[in-house]
Amino acid sequence: MAQQMMNMLFVVLAVIVAVASAQEMAPAPSPDVGSGFSLPVSSAFVGTSLLFSLVALFRH
Incomplete structure (x- = not known):
């Protein structure tokens, strides 16, 4: 029985x-154009x- 199992x-x-x-x-699907680096906030913000951080660092 064990041999059959x-x-x-x-x-x-x-x-x-x-x-x-x-x-x-199968090859991987191609990524969407422009979605390689997306931020939830604007680049201006x-x-x-960063600018305010540098000013605060230099004023210290």
Whole structure:
């Protein structure tokens, strides 16, 4: 009985491996244009914040 279960397990695993290896690798989809670096706030706000930080650093 144990030998039959081991054989059945081997057959099932062999089928799973054969199915998984038979699949072709698909290329990754191309990224959307312009979405490589998106901020939730505007660039002007970030620039102003950096400018005020530098002014505060130099005044210290």
